[in-house]
Structures are given as structure tokens and as C-alpha cells.
Amino acid sequence: MTILITGATGLIGQNLVKSLYKKNQTQNKKDKIRLLIRKRTGSPFREKFIQWVTQNGVEIYWGDLKSTPDVLNFTKTEDPEKTVLFHCGAIFNFYQPFQTLYDTNVAGTTRVLRGFHVNNIKKLVYVSSVAVYGSLHHSNGRGVTEDQPIDCNQRKSYEQTKSLGEELVWNYSKKFPERLITLLRPSGIVGGQGVTSDIFARMFFGRYVPLPGGGSEKISLVDVQDVVRALIYFSDFNIGNGEAFNLVSFTPTLREFIFELGLVMNQENVKILSIPLGVFKPLLYISKIIRAFVKPKENSLFLPILFDKLGQEVWIDNSKIVNHGFYPKSTLSESMYNFQQFLIQNPWYAEEKFSIAL
């Protein structure tokens, strides 16, 4: 079997590659693994991963999702009938302009679909997101299911590009229903480096964390190891074709999550400052005005998305994937423990990512 992975250097990608490599070793399998990685200077953690990949004989195809020839060559394999393509590559970022995100998340997906098509790859597992559902303000006491239509007209750039990318996949799938495609929609991913954990970590002012309404709303999160297990589960040619699946490991209240994250950040006595929900609406407008004039830095706290989402009871229903036979198994504590280990091994990370700018 041949396994192709885009986004290999990212949070999902690195964990997926390591898991597949381990599977090859422990189960004496001979699956070929090929990664699409763009040439650029990245964090020490990224460089270390690339070094590990090279040392362990995993194949790298140096290329960019913004280049059609790169993607077409990357997806050319000797055994397309036994090949699975995991498309995890995207710009996951709430700060960059729409067009930058579009070129990779939408146009890049068009290229991946083209490579999948012309090179007759057997199966595509596409990593979408629960962001495709748009700005839901409450779940009406029930979780959001896959029946909720995706919202391609939403105005937030990242979310919109994920919806447009997913729409392309559905259009292709309708046109070629015989092609095997599974779409996975993870909720916020924790358990390692990444934007979801970073945003919450930035809300700590020492041991104080201001939360709308005291953080009593539920939030849906998934541990990266569960994402990896789900991807591997759906790489089976006979499972989940033509379907989309939400993916959640745990749904704590925001308050519970902050307490667990506090332990990771060496803050045992976290004090939640309960801010009335009404205060967050003005903050949303202020953040929009600031953003109109000041380009956000990667660690800006005045993010419209943050003020728009906090304090809202929107959680994601996981039952479809469970009924399909996939059971997430990570717990919040395990996930936070793994994040802590990551921070210990990468001391530069917290300093760089958890500081706050306007």
C-alpha cells in the first residue's frame, strides 16, 4: 500500500506520520509513505521532524499546494489501486487575509482533487473542519450533526475557505460517485502544538482568566491522537465512502478546560473572572474596528472570532462516527498531559506563542 500525506509537518500530519511509521515497524508492514512538504525555514520543532523523516527513510516530495505540477507529481504512484491520499494540508490561521488562505485551502484542494483524479488514486480522506457549519449561536440543547448544511457564505476567512474547500470535494464526489472519498470534520484539536490550544493559553493573565458568563458553556474538542486513529480507520477502502463525519473526543465546559490547561501552564490555582456576556458584544465590535486599521500579529488577542464565539453554547454531535464503529478514546487529562510533554520538550514554544499582542 502507498500512503500520501499533505500537511505532513503540521499538528495532525506529524502525529499521523509517526503513527503510520510505528505501525509499519510493529506490524511488519511495508507500506510506502510519501509526504508533500514545502521548502521553507520553520520552527525548530518542524526542522527536527524533517530530520527524523529523512533519517527514517520516509519519502519526501518537496512541493507546494499552490503549484499544480507539484501536486500532480506528488500524487503519481506506481500502485494507484492500493494508494490512499490524506489531505491534511491547509493554512489554519485566523489572522491572514482571505486570498492567502484561499490559494492553499481552496485552490490547493482543487489541485489535490485533480491529482487524485488523473492519477487514479484509490481513496481520498479529506480533513475538513466543524468550521464549515459557520456562526451557530446555540445548539438548541442538541449537538450539531452532519445534517447541518455547510455555510459557504460566512464572512470569516478561515471558516469560509474550509467550507469552499469542502464544497469542491462534494461537487467532485457527486460528479464521480464511484470514487472513494471520506470527509472528516474535527472539532478544535488539542494534545499538541497548534492554534486551538494557543488561543486559550493566551487568555491567562497569570493565574487569572476572564471568561464570559464564567465559562459554563460546553466546548467540543478532539485529541490529535483520536484524529490520527480516525484517519487510519477511514483509510480502509470499504469504510465511510461518500460520507462526512464530525469528530469529538470530549465536551467539557470551557471552565473545566481552562482548569486542565492551567495545570499544563503550571497554574494550579486558576481564578476565573466571570465577565457578563453583554460585555463581549462591545468587545467584538471594538476588535472589528481595531482589525480594520491594525493588521493582526500572530498572537493578537483582539480577534473578532474569539469574541464572537466565546459564551455560546454550541457543541458538536459525535454519534454518527460512533455508530459507524469508530470510538474516540482519548481523555482530556491525557490530552493535556501530552501537550505538557510537548511544552517541556520545546521550551521556546510557550514564550513565542502564548505572549499577547494587540
Ligand SMILES: NC(=O)c1ccc[n+]([C@@H]2O[C@H](COP(=O)([O-])OP(=O)(O)OC[C@H]3O[C@@H](n4cnc5c(N)ncnc54)[C@H](OP(=O)(O)O)[C@@H]3O)[C@@H](O)[C@H]2O)c1
Ligand atoms: N488544529 C485544529 O484545531 C483543526 C480543527 C479542525 C480542522 N483542522 C484542519 O486540519 C488540517 C490540519 O490542521 P493542523 O492543525 O495539522 O494544521 P497545522 O499544524 O497548521 O499544519 C498545516 C499543514 O499544512 C501545510 N501547508 C500549509 N500551506 C501549505 C502549502 N501552500 N503547501 C504545502 N503545505 C502547506 C503546513 O506546512 P508548513 O509546515 O510548511 O507550514 C502544515 O504541514 C487543516 O485542514 C485544518 O483546517 C484543524
